[in-house]
Amino acid sequence: MALGIDVGGSKILAAVVEDGRITREWSYKTKDGEVIQTLKSIIRESGESVVGIGVPCYIRDGICVKAPHIKELTGRELKDIVMDARYMNDCSAIAYGEYYLRDEKYDPLLLVALGTGVGAGLVVRGMPYVGRGSALEIGHIKKYSERRCECGKTGCLETVIGGRYAGTKDMYLRAKDRDEDALKFFESYGKTLAYGLAPAIQLFDPEIVVIGGSISQAYDYFIPSFLAELEELLSYITPDDIIFERAKSLKSGTIGAALIAERGLI
Ligand SMILES: [Zn+2]
Incomplete structure (x- = not known):
């Protein structure tokens, strides 16, 4: 069981994924300046300790070098944003979710x-x-x-x-x-x-x-x-x-992020 979050340019989608199925979910509007706060509150509310987060960032060595749509994340060391979460590019999460949804x-x-x-x-x-x-x-x-x-x-x-x-x-x-x-x-x-x-x-x-x-x-x-x-x-x-x-689902980014975190693939 893991929490997967897909931080998009317009929406932040999150889901608790259990045996590959969504059991609880959240959806928020993306507001630059409040993204980190939103991530923290979703994680707190979910109570999950295994967390995967897909971010629309150009990532290099764990740093969000550039996030054109979310200035708040630009230049940040990702692991400092919310501890113990696994971060990945949002499209990597979507790709893995779509892979999973096709067995x-x-x-x-x-x-x-x-x-x-x-x-x-x-x-x-x-x-x-x-x-x-x-x-x-x-x-x-x-x-x-x-x-x-x-x-x-x-x-x-x-x-x-x-x-x-x-x-x-x-x-x-x-x-x-x-x-x-x-x-x-x-x-x-x-x-x-x-x-x-x-x-x-x-x-x-x-x-x-x-x-x-x-x-x-x-x-x-x-x-x-x-x-x-x-x-x-x-x-x-x-x-x-x-x-x-x-794509099979608009939520494949949350499923992929959760599974990547749970399986320790990134
Ligand atoms: Zn360009």
Whole structure:
């Protein structure tokens, strides 16, 4: 039994996970300046001693080097925030949760989270792959545009497919009404996503690619052009040989964080 917390840009979700099932849960709005206080109060209330926390941070050697959306965490040594918790990049937690929710069957599993920002996580041989803290910062691979990114540099993938820049929310609602411009928008979105993901697929040769994050609700609108473009961009590997799925749950980050902590994987 463990507590898993997923600190997102807009929501903090937490859950006590027992035998892989959620038995209690919490949800709070993310307010920069009050995040640490919220984490402490959830942990106190849960009474759990095994705690995993996924944070939207670029982590290096246990330090949250940069958290563009949560300034409060930037520069902090993570283990000083709440003692005895295990910290990980939020996408590593989501990837592991999605791996678990598929009965740990598909490996390697590559997860891409398309939300306000764009991140990714990888599970290889049953372990989250995190590099030295935050591997797979796929949203900051360049040169996809001339736009300035929150990371401080220009041209990141996130600046063309991240919700903050792409206006995807409005487009999703229009696509549901079969608005032609919106359908074209997602056709082009799928192609750009293929350009972003093809290098990761070629590098990691995943058995499954899971697409999560708020923009994944438009999955059906962008997946056909995504797969068609991917066919052109990959060599030796064909998309037919890979499973593509939407994320199974919005809570997979809490489940993954709890299990990673309980199993001592990070
Ligand atoms: Zn960037």
